[in-house]
Amino acid sequence: MDRRTFLAATSSAVLSVGLNASVRAQPAVDPKTRLVAADQGELVRVLLEASGERKKLGFDLQLPNFAGGPAIFEAIRAGALDIAYVGDTPPIQARAAGTLLPIIATISRQLSTYRLVSRPGLTIDKLAELKGKRISYIEGSGRQVFLIEALDRAGLTLKDIQPVALRIADLPDAIRSGAIDVAVLNEPYVTRLAAQVGATPVRDPVERQLLPGVSYFYARPEVLANPAQSAAIGEFLGAFIRAGKWSNEHQQQWGKAYYTDFQRLTPQSTAAILASQSPLVFQTSREAVADHQKLIDILYAAGSIKQRLDAAQSFTDAYDAIIVAQR
Numbered sequence: 001m002d003r004r005t006f007l008a009a010t011s012s013a014v015l016s017v018g019l020n021a022s023v024r025a026q027p028a029v030d031p032k033t034r035l036v037a038a039d040q041g042e043l044v045r046v047l048l049e050a051s052g053e054r055k056k057l058g059f060d061l062q063l064p065n066f067a068g069g070p071a072i073f074e075a076i077r078a079g080a081l082d083i084a085y086v087g088d089t090p091p092i093q094a095r096a097a098g099t100l101l102p103i104i105a106t107i108s109r110q111l112s113t114y115r116l117v118s119r120p121g122l123t124i125d126k127l128a129e130l131k132g133k134r135i136s137y138i139e140g141s142g143r144q145v146f147l148i149e150a151l152d153r154a155g156l157t158l159k160d161i162q163p164v165a166l167r168i169a170d171l172p173d174a175i176r177s178g179a180i181d182v183a184v185l186n187e188p189y190v191t192r193l194a195a196q197v198g199a200t201p202v203r204d205p206v207e208r209q210l211l212p213g214v215s216y217f218y219a220r221p222e223v224l225a226n227p228a229q230s231a232a233i234g235e236f237l238g239a240f241i242r243a244g245k246w247s248n249e250h251q252q253q254w255g256k257a258y259y260t261d262f263q264r265l266t267p268q269s270t271a272a273i274l275a276s277q278s279p280l281v282f283q284t285s286r287e288a289v290a291d292h293q294k295l296i297d298i299l300y301a302a303g304s305i306k307q308r309l310d311a312a313q314s315f316t317d318a319y320d321a322i323i324v325a326q327r
Helices: 005-009 012-024 043-051 069-077 090-096 142-153 168-177 189-197 205-209 227-249 251-262 267-276 285-301 320-326
Strands: 034-040 060-062 083-086 103-109 114-118 134-136 182-186 213-219 281-283
Touching (some): 034 043, 034 227, 043 227, 043 251, 069 083, 069 090, 083 090, 090 213, 090 285, 103 285, 114 142, 142 182, 142 205, 142 285, 168 182, 182 189, 189 267, 213 227, 213 285, 227 251, 227 320, 251 267, 281 285
Parallel strands (some): 034 060, 034 083, 134 182
Antiparallel strands (some): 114 182
8 A cells, every 4th residue: 555545545534434343343353363563672572471461362463573663664554564562653653654554542651651861970950951952852753742842841942952863772872971961761771871870860840740651552454454353453452451450450570570571670770660650541542632632733833744633533443442341
């Protein structure tokens, strides 16, 4: 499918009536069905396995691991993926590029997973002190959105800082070496850099109240229209939600499985990460629209996307009944 064809041909009404009617008429999952779901940081794999939910799935689930939304987008556009676990902005960037990949589930935390982290020797007490600093973020990403919101709260804009273009993989070393003053990071790097070199998150309490942490699963429309695969998606989402609930209720077990055993962090670092996190929340399409619209509006105001998109058209409510039943 051409990357612009689906968006041009598909209205919200078609998405709601066509795809949802197909998905809701789900048969039992055929054990021969294969579903390929993009993972990041192997979080989905470890969560499903640690909670015991993966062994309950009655079909072939593949979980290739990716480093970031752009690589996932290219793979799903090429038909190599069926669904994907992504951060807050990839669905927006996909639509801005001309491809609508419907969001099938939303996972959020009240507190953002991003932090503004300063280099060793630099302490930032207030967001206003970001002015003039060398700050690295990724254009059009959730990191940029988080930074823009932080600057806005301080009465600043991106023009008030010195932007430094780096890849995500280069951010930790840039902070270690002092090549930049501030980076937008997430765990485990926030806690790891604090322990290793004394890097510190911005101390302004507003920094922890900027935006919720949001992740999505999105899907190729062709997969949603396939009865066998759409049924497998429903079973997968139910298992993921139950696994997420398990992690909320068994924080120590989850922390040991993912941060201590898999990420190789110390128990003390694991405890610090868990203490900084708010519980996972699973939202229906209607519940998720407001936060998604805010992200769109921030990117549009910054000039990262050329059109102000309607957030409601990014979602399908096909799996809302499963989300409500399992959360």
